[in-house]
Amino acid sequence: xxxxxxxxxxxxxxxxxxxxxxxxxxxxxxxxxxxxxxxxxxxxxxxxxxxxxxxxxxxxxxxxxxxxxxxxxxxxxxxxxxxxxxxxxxxxxxxxxxxxxxxxxxxxxxxxxxxxxxxxxxxxxxxxxxxxxxxxxxxxxxxxxxxxxxxxxxxxxxxxxxxxxxxxxxxxxxxxxxxxxxxxxxxxxxxxxxxxxxxxxxxxxxxxxxxxxxxxxxxxxxxxxxxxxxxxxxxxxxxxxxxxxxxxxxxxx
Numbered sequence: 001x002x003x004x005x006x007x008x009x010x011x012x013x014x015x016x017x018x019x020x021x022x023x024x025x026x027x028x029x030x031x032x033x034x035x036x037x038x039x040x041x042x043x044x045x046x047x048x049x050x051x052x053x054x055x056x057x058x059x060x061x062x063x064x065x066x067x068x069x070x071x072x073x074x075x076x077x078x079x080x081x082x083x084x085x086x087x088x089x090x091x092x093x094x095x096x097x098x099x100x101x102x103x104x105x106x107x108x109x110x111x112x113x114x115x116x117x118x119x120x121x122x123x124x125x126x127x128x129x130x131x132x133x134x135x136x137x138x139x140x141x142x143x144x145x146x147x148x149x150x151x152x153x154x155x156x157x158x159x160x161x162x163x164x165x166x167x168x169x170x171x172x173x174x175x176x177x178x179x180x181x182x183x184x185x186x187x188x189x190x191x192x193x194x195x196x197x198x199x200x201x202x203x204x205x206x207x208x209x210x211x212x213x214x215x216x217x218x219x220x221x222x223x224x225x226x227x228x229x230x231x232x233x234x235x236x237x238x239x240x241x242x243x244x245x246x247x248x249x250x251x252x253x
Contacts, residue, residue: 004131011123011210018218026225031106040106049105050095053113058087060121068129075135075145079207080128082152086199094163099170116222120215127211135207148206155198158184162192179238187250189234190227194248197223224248 002010031040044052065080072080139145165182184191200219204212231247246253 001130002126007123007126007131008210011214014119014123015210015214015217018214018221022221022225025221026228029229030109030226040108042107043104044107044110046103046105047095047098049107049110050098051091053110054087054091054095054117056114057117057121058084058091060118061087061125064122064125065129068126069133071133072128073133073135073139074137075139076128076132078140078149079132079203082149082203083124083128086156089160097163097167099167116218120218123211123214127207127209132207132209144208145206148202148204148208151202152199152206153202155195155200155202157195159192159195159199162190162195166192177237179234179241184250186245188227188246188248189231190223190248193223193227193230194250197248228253 061083135145161183162185165180165185169178169180170176184194188194197216197220200212200216204216206212227248231245234241
């Protein structure tokens with residue numbers, strides 16, 4: 001078992017790496033999904049690549065949580081359950097709902113995502129398993145917990161609703177892209193990314209923890225540029241794309 005001080009050094013270094021990486025991620029389009037490029041080398045099925053790369057975020061998280069204290073307070077269990085629900089959906093349910101037959105992603109992207117998910121799964125699983133019991137039952141009445149869980153659940157709803165809209169844009173067997181409508185697509189191009197960013201900042205608030213903040217920072221580092229890249233792609237692909245839509249933050253960005 002690592003010492004608490006070493007653990008927090010790892011967390012703060014991970015946050016710093018995320019912030020330093022932001023300009024690079026912003027200026028380079030990740031080559032998967034609609035931006036897929038074979039220039040990145042060997043490819044794998046989009047569905048199986050997604051399942052493999054997301055699995056560590058759930059498995060490592062659960063393992064380190066279970067390896068920690070045998071007794072946990074109610075807030076810790078709530079944090080654990082909400083995190084697990086998100087990743088059960090992202091790794092097990094969501095990939096099999098995708099209508100992406102024949103699409104591929106570079107193995108390089110899959111391996112980079114595996115590393116990202118290993119670190120985030122570790123720091124959050126270890127924290128909940130060993131350090132989060134500082135949150136007693138009284139934490140459930142704290143404004144940070146109440147506000148955080150409202151933001152988290154709101155983000156989860158927006159994320160799932162937006163994913164559902166995107167999945168049903170195509171009928172089975174159809175290919176190609178169309179302009180999505182409904183939900184927050186009225187205001188932004190990527191409400192699915194907006195929802196996920198909200199989720200993890202809500203998680204950081206309700207856990208009031210640096211591991212939660214690290215996850216929120218990295219989610220923003222990955223998804224904010226992704227949303228901007230998607231927005232530009234929509235604008236260049238569809239001449240009639242709604243001019244009033246922003247990329248990821250309604251009315252702002």
